[in-house]
Amino acid sequence: MGSAALALAWIASLAPLLLERGGALVLGGDSTSAPRSALCGLIWIALAGMPRVHIGPADLRKWSTGVLGAAPVLALALGLDISAGASRPRAVVVAGQVLLFVALSALAADLGMRSLRSRRIHAAVWFVGALGLALLDLAMSWGPRTAVPSEQGWISGAAQFSPLHWALGAVDGSPAPFAAFAFLIALCALSWLTGKERVQ
Amino acid sequence: MIGELFLALTQLSSPRAVLGRVEIDGPSAGISIELPGAGSASLAIEPPLVAGERRQLELAVPLAPDSLPDGAWSRAVGETLVRDGRARLVELSKPVELGELPAELLARPRPVLGAQVARAPWSALFVLGAAFAITLSRRRQIVVVSAIALLACASVLALTLGLRPDSPEQVRLLDARLGIDAEGPWLDVRASRDSARVADLASTRIEVAPRHISLACESGSPSLGVSLRAPGATLYQLRAFDPGTRRLAREVNAFASFEEVWLREADGAWRAMGPWPLGEPLPQGPSVTQNAPPGWLVPVLPMGISIFLARTERPLDSEPTSAVPAGATWVRGLGL
Numbered sequence: 001m002g003s004a005a006l007a008l009a010w011i012a013s014l015a016p017l018l019l020e021r022g023g024a025l026v027l028g029g030d031s032t033s034a035p036r037s038a039l040c041g042l043i044w045i046a047l048a049g050m051p052r053v054h055i056g057p058a059d060l061r062k063w064s065t066g067v068l069g070a071a072p073v074l075a076l077a078l079g080l081d082i083s084a085g086a087s088r089p090r091a092v093v094v095a096g097q098v099l100l101f102v103a104l105s106a107l108a109a110d111l112g113m114r115s116l117r118s119r120r121i122h123a124a125v126w127f128v129g130a131l132g133l134a135l136l137d138l139a140m141s142w143g144p145r146t147a148v149p150s151e152q153g154w155i156s157g158a159a160q161f162s163p164l165h166w167a168l169g170a171v172d173g174s175p176a177p178f179a180a181f182a183f184l185i186a187l188c189a190l191s192w193l194t195g196k197e198r199v200q
Numbered sequence: 201m202i203g204e205l206f207l208a209l210t211q212l213s214s215p216r217a218v219l220g221r222v223e224i225d226g227p228s229a230g231i232s233i234e235l236p237g238a239g240s241a242s243l244a245i246e247p248p249l250v251a252g253e254r255r256q257l258e259l260a261v262p263l264a265p266d267s268l269p270d271g272a273w274s275r276a277v278g279e280t281l282v283r284d285g286r287a288r289l290v291e292l293s294k295p296v297e298l299g300e301l302p303a304e305l306l307a308r309p310r311p312v313l314g315a316q317v318a319r320a321p322w323s324a325l326f327v328l329g330a331a332f333a334i335t336l337s338r339r340r341q342i343v344v345v346s347a348i349a350l351l352a353c354a355s356v357l358a359l360t361l362g363l364r365p366d367s368p369e370q371v372r373l374l375d376a377r378l379g380i381d382a383e384g385p386w387l388d389v390r391a392s393r394d395s396a397r398v399a400d401l402a403s404t405r406i407e408v409a410p411r412h413i414s415l416a417c418e419s420g421s422p423s424l425g426v427s428l429r430a431p432g433a434t435l436y437q438l439r440a441f442d443p444g445t446r447r448l449a450r451e452v453n454a455f456a457s458f459e460e461v462w463l464r465e466a467d468g469a470w471r472a473m474g475p476w477p478l479g480e481p482l483p484q485g486p487s488v489t490q491n492a493p494p495g496w497l498v499p500v501l502p503m504g505i506s507i508f509l510a511r512t513e514r515p516l517d518s519e520p521t522s523a524v525p526a527g528a529t530w531v532r533g534l535g536l
Contacts, residue, residue, distance in 0.1 A: 003336055010332050014325075021319045032431045036318075064346075065339045072331050072352035076324055079360025084318035085393065 001048060001066035001106060009047040009066075013040040013073050017080065027084070034086045034094040036077035038170035041098030044070045045163050049105030049130060051123035052113035058195075063110045067103045074098055094170050097177050101163045104184035105130075111188060114195030122191045129183060133158050134165040215295035216415050217398075217406040217428060220261040222281060223288045226253035231287050233280045238262040239415035239430070241277075246421060256290060260401055260417035260426040263295065265408075296405040298387070300440055302377065305387040310409070311373050311497055311530075313393050313434050324359040327352055370396075371530065373497065374441055378448050378508060378533035388441035396435040399425040407436040448508070450482040450536060458510040459528075461485075462493040463536065465506050476510065482536075497530060508536040 001009070016039045019025035027035040048066055078095040082088055112122025137159035159165040160175075161183040169175035216238075224231065226249030232242040239262035249255060261277055278289035298306060331352035338344045370392035376382070390396070398404050406428065408415055413433040419426050428435055446455045453476050461473040463485065470492055473485035493509050510531045 003339070006336065007332075014328070017320045018325075061340060061342055064342055065335060068345050068349035069332065069335050071349045072328050072356055075353035075356045076320060076328060076360060079324070079357045080318040080320060080363070083360055083363035 001062060001069075002053075005047055005050070006066060006069050009044050010069060010073065012047070013043040013070070014076075015043075016040065017076065020080075032087070032090065032174055033170065033172050034078070034081040034091040035171045036081045036084075037074060037091060037095040037098055038167050040073055040077040041094075041101065041170070042164060042167035044073070044098065044102045045105050045167055046131070048102045049109050049126055049163070051119055051126060052109055055113055055116060055119060058110040058114055063103075063106050066106045067099070070102045071099060090174070097170075098167065101167070101177075101180065101184060104181075104188060105163060108184060108187040108191045111191035111195055114191075118191055118195035121194050122187065125187055125190065129187070130162045130164055134162040134168065137162075137165060138168070213407050213409065213411050214263065214265060214267050215297075215405050216263050216265065216408045216411070217260055217401065217417055217426075218263060218293045218295050219401050220259045220277060220292045221256055221290040222259050223254060223256050223290050224249060225286045226255075227251045228286050231259070231281070231284055233277075233284060235262055235264075235277065235280060238264045239417065241417045242419070244418070244420045258419065258422065260398075260419045260428070261292060262415040262417050265411040293402065296403060296439075298405055298438060298440055301385060301387055305375050305377065306438075308375050308387070308532075310389060310407070310434075310436055311371055311391050313371065313391055318360070318363055321359055321363070324356045327355045327359070371528065373530045373532055376443070376448070376531060376533035377535060379535035382535065385440040385442050388437075388439050390437040392435050392437075394431050394433070394435075395427065395429045396437060397425050397427050398437055400439075401426050403439055405438040407438065409434045409436070448531070448533060448536065453478055453480055453482070455531070456512050457514065458512050458531075460511045462509040463506060464509075466504050468503060497532065505534050506536050508533040 016025060016027065017036060020027050020036075027039070048070070074095050078091055081091040081094075108122060109126070112118045133155070137156050140155055160179040163180040163184055166175050166177055166180040220241075222231070222243070224245070228245060229248035230242065230244040232240065234240050241259055241261045243257060243259045245255075245257065263273060274289065274292040277292060281287045281289050331348050334348050335345050338348070370390070373389045373391070375387040375389060377384070377386070396406075398406065406415075408430050410433060413430045415433075416429040417426060418429070443455070448455045455478070457478045458476040461476045461483070462470055463473055463482070464470045471485040472493075473483045476483055497509060508531070511528045512531070513528055
C-alpha cells in the first residue's frame, strides 16, 4: 500500500470508533459479535485489496507496512469490543481473521501489480468477486423489503466468497470465514501465476 | 382505572419461560430439544439415569414470543419431546402472571439497559497517531515498523481492556407505590444482558426484549436454578416483593440506607438529595440539581405526581447475600 492509501485506510477505519466516542454511532456489543473489529476490518480489507496504480515488482516492505499499519487500529477495536461485552475468544478470532484477510488482500494486489495483464485480471476478479458480489447481495437484501423471501439465493451463496461480505456479516453475527479465505488464496495464486511473465 | 388497565395491556410483553415436568426413561444423561420460534430447552441429569430407571424432573421451557391458545404450546412441546424418544411431557406450568400486583406497577417501563458503548480513550488514540506517524516516516525499515506496531498494539490493548461500559450489565429495580395509602407487594425487576440465572422459575415471570429473540433454557440440579441465555437481548426477571413492615415516607426512612436519592416533585424538576440513612427523614436537597438521575431508570413516567428514585449498594436485610445480583439495587416509587 502506498502512503496515501495507508493514511486513507487509517483515518477511515478509525472513523467508526471516533463516531462512537462522540456519541454519533452506537455499535453495541454482545457475546456473539465483534462489531468494531469487523467494521475497521471491512475498511482495511477494501483498501488493502484495491488494484495498485503502478506496475512494478512486488515490494515486500510496502506489503508488510500496510499489514503492520492495520494492526494497532485492530488492536484498539479488539480492546473496545471486549470492553463492550464481546466474548474474548470471539473478539480475538474476528480480529485475527481480519488481519489475515488484510494481509492476503494486500498480497494479492501487490502480486497483481507485476504486469499489466495480472493487474487487469486481479482488478476484474477483485471488483466482481469481492466488491461487486458483496454490494449486490447487500442491495438484494436491503432493497426489496418484502415478506416474500428473495429468489436470488445464488447471489447470497456467491457472496460468501467475498471477504467484504464476511466482514459485514461479522459486524452483528458470526459468519464462517472459509469461503472468503479460499477466495483470497485463489486470488493470490492467480495474481502470482499471471504476473510471472514480468518477473521472468 | 380503564386507562391504567389499557396501559398495562399495551406495555406487558409475553412471558417467555415456564417450568415443565417431564418423565424420562434411562439410560439418559439429559435431554435437549429445539422449539422453533421460541428457543431451546436442555436438561442435564446428574447422576445419569441407568437402564430401566424412570424419573420425573423439572425442565425450563421457552415460550413463543406471541401468545398462543391454551394447550397449543403444551402440545407442541410434548410432541417434540416424544420425537426425542425417551422423554414425555407430564405437565407444563402456566406462565407466572403476578396477579397480586397492581396493574400500574406491571405497566411501568422496564429499566433500559442501553447498548454497550465503549469509548476509545484519548490516550489510546494518541498512541495510535504516534505509531502511525513513525510507521509512515520509517516505512522502509521493517524492523522498526514491526517493533512500533507491536508496541502500539500492546499499549492500546492495555489502555482499553480495563474500560467499563457506560451502562450496567445487570440491575435490580424495586418498583413501588409509596404514600400513606400504599399497601401490598412491590414489583421486583432484575434486568440483565445476554444471560440470567433464575433461582425460582415457578414464581418468576421472564420477559425478553426484543421479544422475538430466541431463548435458550438450561436446567440441571434444582439447587442451582435455571440458566437462561438470549445473546443480544435484555432478560427481565419479575416477581412480587413483599416489603414487610418496612416503609418509605418523607418523615422517616424505614426501608434501607440509600447512598443516593433523587426526587421529582409534581412540578417536573429532578433534585439530587444526597444520601438518605436508615431512620432519618428525607434530606432537603438543593432547589436545582446538576446531578441528574440515570436516564435509563427514568424513561417515560407520569407527570403531576412525585417520583422517588434511590440507590443502595447493600443487600436488603431479609435476603441472603447470594440472592442479590452484583451491583446496585434501585428503588423507584410514585407518590412519596
